[in-house]
Amino acid sequence: MNIASPALAFPVNWSPYPFQVPLWKYLKGGGRTAVCVWHRRAGKDIMGINWITACALQEVGVYWYLFPTADQAKTSVFESITLDGRTYLDFIPKAVIKRILVSTMKIELTNGSVIQFHGASNPKALRGAGIKGCVFSEFSFMKVQAIESVVQPMLVRSKGWALYLYTPSDKPEDTHGEDLYHTALEDKDAFAQLKTIHDTTDHYGNPLVTEKDLIHLRSRGFTEDRIRREFFCDFNAVRFHRSKDAMFIEEMEKAESAGRFTHVHYNPSYTVHTAWDIGIADYTAIWFYQVIGSEVYVIDLVYNRNKNFEYYLDRLIQRPYVYERMIAPHDMIRRNHLTMDTRLYEMNLLCEKHKLPPFLLGRKYLREQMVGKTREFFSKCYIDLTRCIHGIDALYSEGAGKEKRKHPENDLVDAFMYMVMDVEEQRLLQDLEDKRSNYQRLHQPEKTISDYKVLNYQMRGYH
Known part of the structure; x- marks a missing residue:
């Protein structure tokens, strides 16, 4: 875009870097939503100030x-200086500044035109103005309410x-930057771009x-997690607390590298199963999963x-899922000494009341067997990053020798392993059924004369 008059020339001694040109062309062509996850020192705000100025002039x-x-x-904007000694205001032609x-x-x-700079920490202060465009600098660090309830309308x-324009947040709970990026990727009218230091010149x-x-x-104290976040735009870099002695650290990092921790959407064409670890003084954990073909x-x-048991049933009812298998841990068979009923029986009465499937009692497995199967499982499943983030974190940090009451991740991991064992058991049963059906088909006996009506006759003349 070149806006010229006898009094000014724009842009002022600036042009976008090669990797920034597609963004400039998209916006210049009338694009309305652009999401750029660029590494630190990629020139985000210089791009932003030039684009907003171009629009204000036009x-x-x-x-x-x-x-x-x-x-x-x-x-x-008002105090920083670029590497070549310019302030951000130097990119705006002085002749057009009133x-x-x-x-x-x-x-x-x-x-x-008016270019107004704001902080997004107080959304209420942003109300009242009609705006034609907005640059969000470091969106991943903002309060999402400022955008959703005020600016977007x-x-x-x-x-x-x-x-x-942003790099990933340094807070594990801030997932809206990643959510926005993935939403833009799926929107054919939006522009989405993620650039690491290997992508920019x-x-x-x-x-x-x-x-x-x-x-x-690194010599100045930058951690690997910070480098991965700021210079390789890794949304997971500070999300998970990785323990070196965690049981599943190697398998999970392979799964993460393979993109198996991602945005996983509910498929209404398939039922949902749940795997539980039910606690009283400690935590109750419930994993929701769908088995589709060979993947989970x-x-x-x-x-x-x-929380009482009905609290958790309400969490199920509030979701749009259609449930099938509900797997309870094996120790639910213990009896309630006051009523002499099993806990499993009591739970199933409540499930019947809420029109949910009855619980199925999981088998008792050796822990070594559960750990081994879970290690294999990470190469066969996809886990939603947003809704299951605390579970992934627990799996990353679960090690040996932790006291269960002090560490909620133990309960999350136990429920996950119950899920793994149920999936494996159902696959084994299905394999056996397939083999049985194939055997019957291949060994079906040919029809003999006994399958047809046989003539009855008497032998006469012989005694």
Whole structure:
């Protein structure tokens, strides 16, 4: 985009890096939603300030540039200096600036447009303005409410554009950045791009960040998790607390590398099974899974403590799933000393009341057998990152010798292993049934004369 007049030229001594050109073309062509997950030092805000300025010059309106906090907005735009010694305001032609109000972080242009910088930490303060476009800097660190309840309705009404520029968050619970990226990938009208240091260069083909730079950062105390997050845009880098002595660490890291911890959608064409570890003083954990062909899709997880059994049944009822197998641990056969009923019987009465399938009692397995089968299982399943994040974290950190009451991950892992054993047992039974059917088909005896009506006669004349 080149906007020229006798008084100005734009952009001001800037052009997008080669990897940024597709984004610029998408926005210039009228694209309305762009999600860019770029590594640290990839020029995110320089791209943002140039694009928002281009739009403000081309069409009069109010344009917002949001940061997670107001202090970040002030520091990044009004106080920061780029590697070549320029402030971000130097990218805006001075001839088009009517005035700059530093106290309110507002830039008024001579054509009537306004570029307003805001912090997103107070969503209520953002209400009231009609905007035509918005840049979200470091979206993964923002409060999602600021976007969902305030900014997006304004953009819908004005048919405005939204440009999201960020690296993954350093907080495991902040998954909205990854969710947005995957949503954009599935939207044919949106632009989605994830770039690591291996994907970016300057105008001369030189890497923006080199392996030598990473060595220097490690010497200054940067952890591998931080490097993976900031320079390789790994959403999982700080999500899981990996224990070196965890039982499944090797198998899980292979599964993670193979993309098996991802967004897994519920398939309404198949039933959902649940595997439980039921606690009283300790935690109750429930894994939700679907078996489709040779793969298992783990779609959901519920866990809590100090809740009655109906609380967990309500969690099932609230979900849109159609249930089939409900696997309870083997110790549910223990009797209630007050009523002399088994806990399993009591639970099934409540299931009948809520029109849920009855529980099936899991077998008692050797723990070594369960651990071995679970290690094999990670190469056969997909686990949803959003709804099962705490379960994945538990599997990553579960080691030997932990006291169950102090570590809820033990209960999550036990329920997961019950799920694994049930899946394997059902597959074994199905294999046996298939073999039996094949044997009967291959060894069906040929019809003999006894299958037909035989003439009856008497032998006469012989005594």
